Amino acid sequence: MADQDIAETLHEQAMALQDEGEEAQALALYARALELDYARPVTHYNIGLIHKYQRRWVESQEANRLAVEFEPEDEASNWNLAIAATANHDWRTAREVWQRLGLAIEPGDTPIEQDFGQTPVRLNPDGDAEVVWARRIDPVRARLLNIPYADSGFRYGDIVLNDGAPVGEREVEGRVYSVFNVLELFQPSPNSTFEAELRVSGTQDVDALLQQLEAAGIAAEDWSRSVRTLCRQCSEGLPHEHHEQHDVVLDDRQPIRLIAIAGPDEQAIRQALHAWSDAQRQLTRLDCVLAAGKPH
Known part of the structure; x- marks a missing residue:
């Protein structure tokens, strides 16, 4: 049997292992396949794919670079090369790949920051x-x-x-x-995440607070009415009408509301909440639930 045929058999066995989550064994078989037939773009691509999901960005970039070298027009390999290059802050490579894919990005070696919607x-x-x-x-x-x-x-x-x-x-x-x-x-951003529990007379009180926080340059959301829970099937598809069963219908007269607030300055947030409060509406609790400066 020719080396290329053996390499193909090893590649197929590696793919089966990869599908089963046996990534280390799959990588070993892919490596053996490349020893017999190095110019296999699909094998390099699959190696890069495993490394991408392992967040091993140096290895992923090199594998995808080889995949593109052997098959320059392959879109998936180019995208994964650009993803890995971005993760590695290799802006020159990322920009070159995006240009090759026809995206309106200038050449250079600085971070990309445009508005793609x-x-x-x-x-x-x-x-x-x-x-x-x-x-x-x-x-x-x-x-x-x-x-x-x-x-x-x-x-x-x-x-x-x-x-x-x-x-x-x-x-x-x-x-x-x-x-x-x-x-x-x-x-990471410099913002901490706060949860504010409010006692209000109605939705108009919450709207007044959100407007006041926005005017102060502080991000806020009414989690009591903006959060929607979806099953996994519809989260990964297009949610349809039957998701009404997942939604919680908020009674505008509900006196207790949960507000999310984000910002770097807790004192400024407390001052805004204090200015909003009166006899009809009060802050009952403010907790910092995720502090800034702790990368995920």
């Missing part, structure tokens, strides 16, 4: 996933625009590295947006 991203896709909105600053990085739950380990304003392949969709005002899985925290 808003997109939903999925935090912790392999665990307790949470989908939040973010603004894309390059094809695989985005700055979080929502305040995530503290348990996620992410904060408002974090820059995250996301995968290139969409997993699921969200529809807003008739427009469908692709959801991208977050691979890791790229750059």
Whole structure:
């Protein structure tokens, strides 16, 4: 049997192991396949893919570089090369790849920060996933625009590295947006996450607080009415009408509300809450649930 045929058999065996989660054994077989037939772009690509999900970015970049060297037009290899280069802060390589893929990004060796529009991203896709909105600053990085739950380990304003392949969709005002899985925290924001428990006379009190915080440059969300829980199937697809069963209908007369607030200055937040309070509305609790400066 020719070396190329043996390499193909080893590659297929490695793929089966990779599908079963036996990544170390798969990598060993891929390496043996390359010893027999080094110019196998798909084998280099699969090695790079395993390293990508292991967050072994140096190894992933090298494997995808070889995959692209042997098959320059392969889109998936180019995307994973750019993702790994971005994770490694190799901006020159990332920019070269994006240009090769036809994206309007100038050459250079500085970080990319452009406006590629808003997109939903999925935090912790392999665990307790949470989908939040973010603004894309390059094809695989985005700055979080929502305040995530503290348990996620992410904060408002974090820059995250996301995968290139969409997993699921969200529809807003008739427009469908692709959801991208977050691979890791790229750059933490200076914001801490606070939970404020309020006693109010109605939704108008909450709206007044949100407007006051916005005027002060402090991010805030009414978690009592903005959070929606989805099953995994619909989270990774396009949520439809049957998700009404997942939604909690808020009674506007509900006196206790939970507000998320994000900012670097707890004193400024307390001052804004104090200015908002009166006989009809009060802050009953303010907790810092995720402090800044602790990368995920």
